[in-house]
Amino acid sequence: MRPLRALLLLVALLASSPIRAEILIVTSNRSGPIELTRDQAEKLYLGRSSTFSDGTPASLVDLPNGQVRDEFYLKLTGKNPAQIQAYWSRLVFTGRALPPKEARSLAEARQWLTDTPNLIGYLDRNEPTTGMRILLRLP
Numbered sequence: 001m002r003p004l005r006a007l008l009l010l011v012a013l014l015a016s017s018p019i020r021a022e023i024l025i026v027t028s029n030r031s032g033p034i035e036l037t038r039d040q041a042e043k044l045y046l047g048r049s050s051t052f053s054d055g056t057p058a059s060l061v062d063l064p065n066g067q068v069r070d071e072f073y074l075k076l077t078g079k080n081p082a083q084i085q086a087y088w089s090r091l092v093f094t095g096r097a098l099p100p101k102e103a104r105s106l107a108e109a110r111q112w113l114t115d116t117p118n119l120i121g122y123l124d125r126n127e128p129t130t131g132m133r134i135l136l137r138l139p
Contacts (some may be wrong), residue, residue, distance in 0.1 A: 020021040022125035023072045025136040031071040032056065036135040042076050044085045044120070046087070047097030052118075060100035061109050061121035 025041055027034055034052055037099035044047035044058055052058050063069045065081075073084045090099040101107035106127070113121045123129065125137075 002136040021071070023068065023075055023138040024127075024129065024134050025120060025121050025122050025138070026113055026124055026134055027120045028114055028117050029131055029133050030115075031119075031133065032117070034118070034120075034133075034135060036120070037043055038076070038136060038138075041120075041136055043077060045073070045100065047091050047099070052098075056080045056118060059116065061119055062100040062102045063106060063109050063114050063122065064103060068122070068124050072138070 001113055025036060034056070036052070040049065040053060050058060063072075068077055070081050073081070077104055079087065088099045091139060092099065098139070100121075101112075103112060103121075108125075110123070110127070115124075120135065122138075
């Protein structure tokens with residue numbers, strides 16, 4: 001009976017842990033020829049850069065608070081939600097940078113990403129990317 005309990009506990013723990021999915025960094029099909037490396041994406045999303053490698057100004061969108069956003073920052077920067085919040089609070093307080101514009105919903109973020117050239121954002125791999133071009137994949 002004990003091995004069965006242990007097995008059931010293990011299954012319950014595995015089922016309750018979040019499933020890590022691939023995150024896509026995307027832009028509108030209306031954007032110019034943007035190339036984005038992981039390092040450039042990290043610099044943009046940490047306010048260390050505000051332009052693409054060719055000097056074109058970049059605009060960023062954040063998804064609302066939630067699992068995809070948390071996973072995106074963890075995969076891209078290695079920072080958890082509390083660390084990202086503290087990081088951006090310091091940057092804003094010192095006047096060095098403004099955080100990405102936060103969408104109120106996934107639908108709003110998708111609409112902005114489809115309609116706005118040179119805006120980059122991120123989506124879960126399972127979200128359709130119609131009208132968007134994938135710039136980078138974060139496994």
